[in-house]
Amino acid sequence: MKLTTKTIIYYLLISLPLLLIAGLFSYYLISSELKDGTDEALFKEKINCEKQIQLFNQPKIIYLSLDSLSSIKPIVFTKNKFFYIDTLIYDKLEGEPLNLRILKSFYTTKNQSYLITLSKPTLEDDELMEGLYSAFALIISFLLIAFFVVNWFIAKILWKPFYTTLQQLNNYDLKNNAFTNFKNVSTKEFQQLNVALNKMTEKIYLDYAQQKQFTENASHEMQTPLAIIKIALDNLFQSPNLKEEELLILQNIESATNKLSQLNKALLLLTKIENNQFNTSQKINLNALITRLVNDYQLIYEAKNVSLSLVLNQEITIQLNPILAELLIGNLINNAYKHNMANGTIEIKLENNSFIISNSGNELSFNKNDLFKRFKKDDTSKDSLGLGLAIVKSITDNYNYTILYTDTNSQHVFTLKFN
Amino acid sequence: MKILLIEDEPDLRKAIKLFLHNEGYTIESADDFVKALEKINNYSYDCILVDVTLPKGNGLDIVKHLKACNSKAGIIVISAKNSLDDKIEGLDIGADDYLPKPFHLSELNARIKSLIRRRNFDGNKNIVLNEISINPENRSVSVNNEEVILTSKEYDLLLYFISNKNRVLSKANIAEHLVGDHADQIDNHDFIYTHLKNLRKKLIEKGCTDYVQTIYGIGYNFKIL
Numbered sequence: 001m002k003l004t005t006k007t008i009i010y011y012l013l014i015s016l017p018l019l020l021i022a023g024l025f026s027y028y029l030i031s032s033e034l035k036d037g038t039d040e041a042l043f044k045e046k047i048n049c050e051k052q053i054q055l056f057n058q059p060k061i062i063y064l065s066l067d068s069l070s071s072i073k074p075i076v077f078t079k080n081k082f083f084y085i086d087t088l089i090y091d092k093l094e095g096e097p098l099n100l101r102i103l104k105s106f107y108t109t110k111n112q113s114y115l116i117t118l119s120k121p122t123l124e125d126d127e128l129m130e131g132l133y134s135a136f137a138l139i140i141s142f143l144l145i146a147f148f149v150v151n152w153f154i155a156k157i158l159w160k161p162f163y164t165t166l167q168q169l170n171n172y173d174l175k176n177n178a179f180t181n182f183k184n185v186s187t188k189e190f191q192q193l194n195v196a197l198n199k200m201t202e203k204i205y206l207d208y209a210q211q212k213q214f215t216e217n218a219s220h221e222m223q224t225p226l227a228i229i230k231i232a233l234d235n236l237f238q239s240p241n242l243k244e245e246e247l248l249i250l251q252n253i254e255s256a257t258n259k260l261s262q263l264n265k266a267l268l269l270l271t272k273i274e275n276n277q278f279n280t281s282q283k284i285n286l287n288a289l290i291t292r293l294v295n296d297y298q299l300i301y302e303a304k305n306v307s308l309s310l311v312l313n314q315e316i317t318i319q320l321n322p323i324l325a326e327l328l329i330g331n332l333i334n335n336a337y338k339h340n341m342a343n344g345t346i347e348i349k350l351e352n353n354s355f356i357i358s359n360s361g362n363e364l365s366f367n368k369n370d371l372f373k374r375f376k377k378d379d380t381s382k383d384s385l386g387l388g389l390a391i392v393k394s395i396t397d398n399y400n401y402t403i404l405y406t407d408t409n410s411q412h413v414f415t416l417k418f419n
Numbered sequence: 420m421k422i423l424l425i426e427d428e429p430d431l432r433k434a435i436k437l438f439l440h441n442e443g444y445t446i447e448s449a450d451d452f453v454k455a456l457e458k459i460n461n462y463s464y465d466c467i468l469v470d471v472t473l474p475k476g477n478g479l480d481i482v483k484h485l486k487a488c489n490s491k492a493g494i495i496v497i498s499a500k501n502s503l504d505d506k507i508e509g510l511d512i513g514a515d516d517y518l519p520k521p522f523h524l525s526e527l528n529a530r531i532k533s534l535i536r537r538r539n540f541d542g543n544k545n546i547v548l549n550e551i552s553i554n555p556e557n558r559s560v561s562v563n564n565e566e567v568i569l570t571s572k573e574y575d576l577l578l579y580f581i582s583n584k585n586r587v588l589s590k591a592n593i594a595e596h597l598v599g600d601h602a603d604q605i606d607n608h609d610f611i612y613t614h615l616k617n618l619r620k621k622l623i624e625k626g627c628t629d630y631v632q633t634i635y636g637i638g639y640n641f642k643i644l
Contacts, residue, residue, distance in 0.1 A: 220499060223499040223520045223521060224428050224431065224499050224520060226520070226521040227428075227431055227499070227520040227521035227522065228428070228430045228431050228434065228521075229521070230521040230522070230523060231431065231434040231435065231438070231521075231523075231524050232434060233589075234438075234523055234524040234525060234592070235434065235437070235438065235524070237586075237587040237588075237589060237634075237637065237638075238586055238587055244635060244636070247634065247635065247636055247637050248636045250637070251589065251636050251637050254589055254591060255591060257521075258591050259606075261521050262603050262606075265603050266603065296598075296601060297601070299572050299610070299614075300598060300601070300605060300610050301610065302610060302613050302614075303609060303610055303612070303613050326600075330601060330604065331604060334601070334604045334605075338606075338607075383606035383607060384606050385606065388604060
């Protein structure tokens with residue numbers, strides 16, 4: 001939810017109960033003021049009536065209104081007193097009940113008592129409520145409009161630097177941008193935010209660059225000692241007096257060394273792909289590349305007796321570094337062979353601007369979302385480095401291709417889409 | 420046969436020198452750029468092995484220098500960078516071969532032999548070993564003057580064995596040689612068994628002695644007594 005929307009909701013949540021209380025308060029205030037006003041008017045009339053009575057020569061009945069609700073009537077002697085009553089009568093003219101405030105007063109003059117009855121219609125409760133409702137509805141709508149206008153204004157002007165910063169952060173990509181300069185702004189808080197962000201992105205970038213450099217240097221430095229171990233082993237193997245157990249130990253050392261060396265090369269390769277160090281590219285015909293690689297891998301995995309079908313329906317040419325192209329396609333083909341079963345199948349298709357390779361094989365022993373992660377490998381493939389598909393993913397990420405994995409009917413399908 | 424090794428890492432230099440010496444080459448070495456240039460300018464070599472990263476300079480500049488003065492020496496670039504860019508650049512400026520570190524000595528041996536064969540146009544081009552004769556130019560093999568039809572991998576295997584005769588070669592070593600550029604993606608070396616089995620069968624069929632000795636757990640030795 002947007003900040004401005006949230007602000008408006010909070011404003012409304014606070015102002016609605018306040019308005020309700022104000023409404024009730026106004027209702028009681030207005031209705032009691034109205035009553036006081038009516039009473040005062042009736043009282044004034046009573047005094048006028050009393051003045052008139054004093055002018056009477058003899059007692060008589062006087063009707064003060066057509067509906068005979070207000071009248072002066074002579075009665076038997078009573079003490080002077082007056083009181084107000086509220087009553088409801090049916091108004092024939094309007095066809096609805098009418099609220100009346102009635103003043104009854106007993107007045108005695110010249111040994112004759114009179115009953116003065118004075119009535120005044122008062123505002124009905126529902127009419128008063130109705131009026132209040134409309135007034136408050138109007139106030140609320142004005143408030144809403146005002147909230148929106150003010151918030152829009154605040155968002156446009158006050159929060160503008162914040163949204164600019166947000167946009168910059170969204171666009172920030174560690175791989176492509178060295179530093180992002182969050183500009184100086186006049187609002188203190190936003191200025192503090194930008195200063196903090198400048199500091200933070202700079203630190204992150206430096207750490208990132210340092211780490212990249214470290215990976216590259218470390219891998220590089222490891223090559224020479226590995227070369228020495230390999231050569232020393234080669235020489236040791238030639239020794240004529242080695243016992244069988246010793247040979248087996250040497251063999252263990254050799255396979256571990258080879259694995260280390262492969263691992264090292266793969267990590268170095270990943271770093272280089274991510275650092276965009278393969279920047280030269282050329283036109284590559286995938287059909288020719290696939291045919292060549294398939295031949296190579298077929299020879300390597302001959303013993304598995306996998307049957308392969310090539311359906312190259314489309315001639316696809318991509319613009320890519322030749323080494324990366326070979327890694328991209330080669331790793332996928334190798335993967336399809338490596339994780340295949342004996343007498344299994346591989347199908348390779350080129351269509352709809354896509355390279356689709358599917359192979360038979362056991363189900364994955366891990367979540368398929370982890371398939372392209374580094375060092376993720378099946379429990380059964382102990383010798384595998386678990387970096388082949390990570391390299392594929394790294395290449396597709398860097399060159400905006402998409403790679404998709406699906407498994408249907410124990411077929412593992414990889415779809416590599418070129419734009 | 421005179422070889423110059425330009426390598427700054429002392430252990431590596433020593434091991435390679437020892438190995439090439441045992442293979443019967445005359446071997447000299449230089450451990451930095453300046454010393455290497457000095458040797459190149461003063462003597463002539465049949466083959467020069469040059470590391471790319473050197474103290475006081477870049478190995479590729481040595482290759483350029485050799486080419487500029489029309490040296491007849493065969494050049495193999497060795498690089499710890501494992502950078503295929505180095506390979507492309509090295510071959511572009513005139514190196515004959517490229518070997519990424521870490522490598523097997525037998526691989527280096529095979530490359531040197533192949534390089535020398537290619538440079539040695541005069542004399543017998545065929546490699547002859549007892550009853551086996553190989554013509555590297557058209558990749559054909561004959562036993563007792565009778566041609567043996569080999570697949571490409573079988574041919575590579577035989578040539579690698581003969582280049583490294585009487586040496587124990589581990590399965591990983593042979594596999595790396597056969598697979599070439601894809602070596603880093605291969606984690607199972609069993610495939611060489613199929614190729615080796617077929618190669619042995621074809622050779623024996625033509626009356627060839629079975630020179631391949633299996634070294635339990637390790638690999639093979641092409642033993643010529």
